Amino acid sequence: MAIALEGIIVIVGNYGSGKTEVTINLAVEKKKAGVDVRVADLDLVNPYFRTREARILLADSGIDLVLPPEDMLHADLPLLSPVVSGMIRNPSPLTIIDVGGNDAGATVLSALAEAFRDKYCHMLQVVNPLRPATDTVAGCLNIRKQIETAARMPINGLIGNANLIDETTAADVYRGVEFVEQLSQESGLPLRFITAAAELLPDIDLNRIPCPVLTIYRQLVPPWKKAHIR
Amino acid sequence: MGKVLMKGNEAIGEAAIRAGCLNYFAYPITPQSEVAEYLSRRLPEVGGVFLQGESEVAVSYMILGAAATGERVFTTSSSPGISLMSEGISYIAGMQIPAVFVNIMRGGPGLGGILPSQADYLQATKGIGHGDCRLLVMAPASVQEAAEMTMRAFPLAEKYLNPVMILGDGLIGQMMEPVEFPDDLKTEPSKKDEWATNGMDTRGSNRRNLIRSLYLDPEVLNQHNLELKAKYDRMQQEEIRYEAYNTDSDYEVLIVSYGTMSRVCRTAVDQLQEQGMAVGMLRPQTVYPFPEEAVGNAAAKKSCLAVASIEMSMGQMLEDVQRSVKGRQPVHWFGKCGGEVPTPEEVIEFVRSLTK
Numbered sequence: 001m002a003i004a005l006e007g008i009i010v011i012v013g014n015y016g017s018g019k020t021e022v023t024i025n026l027a028v029e030k031k032k033a034g035v036d037v038r039v040a041d042l043d044l045v046n047p048y049f050r051t052r053e054a055r056i057l058l059a060d061s062g063i064d065l066v067l068p069p070e071d072m073l074h075a076d077l078p079l080l081s082p083v084v085s086g087m088i089r090n091p092s093p094l095t096i097i098d099v100g101g102n103d104a105g106a107t108v109l110s111a112l113a114e115a116f117r118d119k120y121c122h123m124l125q126v127v128n129p130l131r132p133a134t135d136t137v138a139g140c141l142n143i144r145k146q147i148e149t150a151a152r153m154p155i156n157g158l159i160g161n162a163n164l165i166d167e168t169t170a171a172d173v174y175r176g177v178e179f180v181e182q183l184s185q186e187s188g189l190p191l192r193f194i195t196a197a198a199e200l201l202p203d204i205d206l207n208r209i210p211c212p213v214l215t216i217y218r219q220l221v222p223p224w225k226k227a228h229i230r
Numbered sequence: 231m232g233k234v235l236m237k238g239n240e241a242i243g244e245a246a247i248r249a250g251c252l253n254y255f256a257y258p259i260t261p262q263s264e265v266a267e268y269l270s271r272r273l274p275e276v277g278g279v280f281l282q283g284e285s286e287v288a289v290s291y292m293i294l295g296a297a298a299t300g301e302r303v304f305t306t307s308s309s310p311g312i313s314l315m316s317e318g319i320s321y322i323a324g325m326q327i328p329a330v331f332v333n334i335m336r337g338g339p340g341l342g343g344i345l346p347s348q349a350d351y352l353q354a355t356k357g358i359g360h361g362d363c364r365l366l367v368m369a370p371a372s373v374q375e376a377a378e379m380t381m382r383a384f385p386l387a388e389k390y391l392n393p394v395m396i397l398g399d400g401l402i403g404q405m406m407e408p409v410e411f412p413d414d415l416k417t418e419p420s421k422k423d424e425w426a427t428n429g430m431d432t433r434g435s436n437r438r439n440l441i442r443s444l445y446l447d448p449e450v451l452n453q454h455n456l457e458l459k460a461k462y463d464r465m466q467q468e469e470i471r472y473e474a475y476n477t478d479s480d481y482e483v484l485i486v487s488y489g490t491m492s493r494v495c496r497t498a499v500d501q502l503q504e505q506g507m508a509v510g511m512l513r514p515q516t517v518y519p520f521p522e523e524a525v526g527n528a529a530a531k532k533s534c535l536a537v538a539s540i541e542m543s544m545g546q547m548l549e550d551v552q553r554s555v556k557g558r559q560p561v562h563w564f565g566k567c568g569g570e571v572p573t574p575e576e577v578i579e580f581v582r583s584l585t586k
Contacts, residue, residue, distance in 0.1 A: 015264070016237055016406050047260045047344045048404035074569065076260040076344050104267075130235045130408075132244070164235050164408040222405050222490065223571040224497040 001212040003193045005122055006035070008088060008095045010109065011159075012151065013126035014133050014143045015046070015101030018161040022126055022195060023098040024054045024219050027063050030094050038092040040066040044078040044108050045100040049220045057219060064092075080108060085115035102143065103150035110152040124157045124192055129179040130164050130172065137183050144187070158184055160194035160211075165218070170203040177209055233408040238373045238398065239264035241409045242306065242332055243272065245380035248411045250419060251302035251330070252278030255292040257285060257311060260344040261400040262334035265306040286311040290318020297327040298441045300426030302384050302419055304330035308400075309338050309350050319393055320359025323458070324443030326425065328387030331365070332380070332396040334403035337569045345569020346400030348489055351546035354397050355518040362455050364462045365395045366469055367518040369488045373407035375515075381415035386469070388420035390461050397517060399542060401490040401571065462519075471515035472524050475499060480533035481510035483581050484559075486525055486551045487540040488514045490571065495540055498577035509581055510534070517547070525554035536584040537561045540577060 003026070011019045023039060031037045039058060041051035051058075051065065052073055058065045066087060068079040087095055099105055109116075125147070127140050134140045144155050162168075162176020173196055184191045193212040196204055201215060236244070243265045246254065254273060256266045266282065273280040283289035289305050296303040307315060312333045322329050335350045337343040354367045366386055370376035379396050387394040427441050445451035476499050477484075487495040492513040499509045512528050514521050529537045537559045539551040545563040552561045564580040566572050 015267075016235065016240075048400065074343060074345060128235065130233075132234050132236060132240065135234070164233055165406065167233065167408045222401060222493065223573055224490075224493040 002033075003029075003212045003214060005192065006094055008091050008097065008119060008121035010097045010099060010121050010123040010153070011126060012099045012106050012123060012147050012155065013101065014131065016131055017101070017126040017128045017134065018163065018195070019101070019126050020049065020051050020098055021216055021218060021220060022159055022161060022214065023051055023096050024058065025195070025214055025216050027058065027096055028061050029214065031061050031063050035094050036092045037094045037096065038064045038066065038087055040084050040087060040095075040097045042080070042084065042097055042108055043100040043105060044080065045105045047076045051098045054219045078108070080111065085112055088112060088115040088119060091119070103146035106147040106151040110150065113152060116153065122157055122192070123151075123153055123155050124159050125155045125189070126159045126161050127180055127183065128161045128163060129176055130162055137186055140183050141187060155189065157192045158187075158189050159192055163195070163197065168197060168200060170200060173200065173204055174208060181210070233410045235406055236373060236409045237264055237404060237406050238376050239306075239334065239403040240268045241373050241377040242380050242396070242403075243268040245377040245411060246304050246330070247272065247276055247278065248416060249302070249381040249384045250416065251304055251384055252276060253296050253301050253303040254278070254305065255281045255283055255289050255296070255303070256305045256307065257283050257289050259308045259311045261336055261346070262306050262308050262332070262403045264403070265332070286314035287317065290315035293329050294318055294322050294325070294327070297322060297329040298325070298427045300419070300422030304332065306332035306334065308334050308336045309347070310341060312350065312353070316353075316359040319365070320361050320363050321443050322393050323359065323363035323365070324361060325441045326391040327441060328384070328391055329393045330380070330383045330387055330396070331393055332398070335397065335399045337567060343569045344400070346490065346542060346571060347567055347569065348399050348491060348542040349544070349546065349567050350397070351517065351541070351543055354395055355520070355550070358395075362458060364465075364518060365393050366390060366465055366516070367395045367397050368471070368515060369397045369517050370402055371489055371492050371513065373402070373405065373409045376402050377409050377411055378415060381411070385417040385420070390465065391425060392461060397489070399489050399491070400569075466519045469516055470519050470521050470524070472521035473513045473515060474524070474528065475511040475513065476503065476508070477510035477512070477528055479508060481508040481531065482533060482535050482585050483509045484528050484531070484534050484537045485509060485511040485540055485581070486514070486537065486547070487511065488517060488547070491540060491542050491565075494572060494574055495577055497574040498581065501574060502578055502581060507582070520550045520554070522550070522554040525551060526556060529555040529559050534559060538581060538584060539563050540572070540580075541565045542571060543567050
């Protein structure tokens with residue numbers, strides 16, 4: 001099953017839910033499928049592990065990434081590039097906006113209200129039930145409400161991202177699917193896709209998964225995992 | 231409860247709660263603000279107290295005040311914030327009351343940058359505040375270890391009636407790893423009747439504990455400092471922790487590295503092994519007290535030709551390594567300090583250069 005999404009996708013969720021990994025991998029997969037993709041790193045609240053760390057990979061893949069000015073890349077300042085509202089007004093076939101965590105991170109969206117006016121967008125909440133604040137349906141709904149209030153935009157879909165990074169098992173993925181399906185039922189939000197790490201895919205029976213699966217090639221890894229023997 | 235995926239900063243906050251500490255006062259600073267963010271939501275759920283001070287100086291004295299009453303209390307900050315707290319830390323050590331300080335280090339000096347660093351090693355281990363005071367300093371290398379060290383820090387602070395510091399770099403605070411909180415690290419606060427302030431004997435105790443760091447009589451002050459020194463000597467005897475890696479067989483080079491830098495070195499050691507070069511590593515888990523004897527013994531191995539102190543600072547740990555090696559081997563330094571973490575390839579290249 002392919003992920004059928006086009007237009008503007010706004011990726012939100014709680015801190016550490018995996019928004020940036022989802023953004024990078026979705027962008028690369030869609031680009032490989034021949035879709036023109038633009039990405040904006042709108043994480044104004046988190047100092048490390050942002051989309052900007054994958055800028056070389058994205059550039060090499062031919063994906064346009066909108067960032068704060070180069071000399072401000074490592075600042076912990078809430079810099080919003082004016083280019084972002086332009087890319088919302090005149091979107092590419094696929095425009096992905098990676099927003100910072102929680103309501104604090106989503107607040108920036110309300111500043112873009114003018115640009116979003118009359119534009120349909122998929123505002124998708126990334127959910128990892130193995131994170132502390134989103135291990136219950138009530139917790140996810142609570143985060144949803146906080147984000148919607150701060151963003152002044154409604155969430156209209158879900159992305160299941162159950163993982164413990166390197167320690168994820170197939171069982172975690174299946175349990176994650178059950179969890180987001182229940183969340184989908186109780187919230188009325190459609191489940192758009194789930195994720196699975198590339199190395200875990202051989203262990204997963206895709207027939208047991210009722211929605212598309214985005215393969216994750218982890219990009220935001222600590223330096224000791226980036227090693228290659230020369 | 232099974233494993234959950236947490237940022238180091240969140241895990242440190244949760245670990246403190248699990249250890250029975252319900253008082254957290256802090257002032258936000260990158261890269262550790264998530265501790266405050268997390269605890270500002272979590273502490274009210276468990277009946278605890280979260281307070282944001284107006285500055286780090288204020289926070290250090292809020293910690294002092296709470297600690298003086300015998301309550302478990304802690305704070306977290308990053309490099310410049312710890313500098314501001316150092317006066318209060320010295321007072322707390324002088325008053326002999328327990329408290330836990332977490333430093334998630336960023337690049338310096340001054341405002342420096344917000345990326346990971348280990349450039350507060352000397353401050354933490356040798357120069358935290360004025361006067362003859364020392365902290366027990368533990369340096370985690372993973373989110374799991376950060377959680378466990380935080381849980382252990384409270385009973386240790388009470389054992390020595392002295393501040394304990396968790397010294398992590400920015401990566402420890404920011405990276406996410408699976409973590410669990412071992413039940414067996416839960417502890418009961420120690421008996422405080424012997425030392426905590428009790429006002430006008432409201433606890434029914436018949437002794438009044440005066441907490442102070444002012445000793446005007448030189449003989450008494452000297453005696454006080456000897457008492458403190460005896461505690462620091464006892465830490466040397468009882469609290470040293472380290473991990474040895476790949477040291478069972480012969481090795482040509484010994485790496486000494488701590489914190490997340492040691493994770494990079496571990497990858498380098500594995501890759502060098504695959505390439506046919508044996509390298510051992512010693513990772514201090516306590517940096518004060520420093521595992522002097524273990525480093526010395528590991529360097530004394532016949533096959534060992536050189537020792538390398540690899541750190542995200544300009545060689546702040548180097549002196550401790552040299553002191554431990556006692557001139558038996560040349561000791562070299564390799565590191566970076568600006569926020570860029572040395573890569574395994576850079577470590578491999580450096581280690582190879584030592585045997586050429």
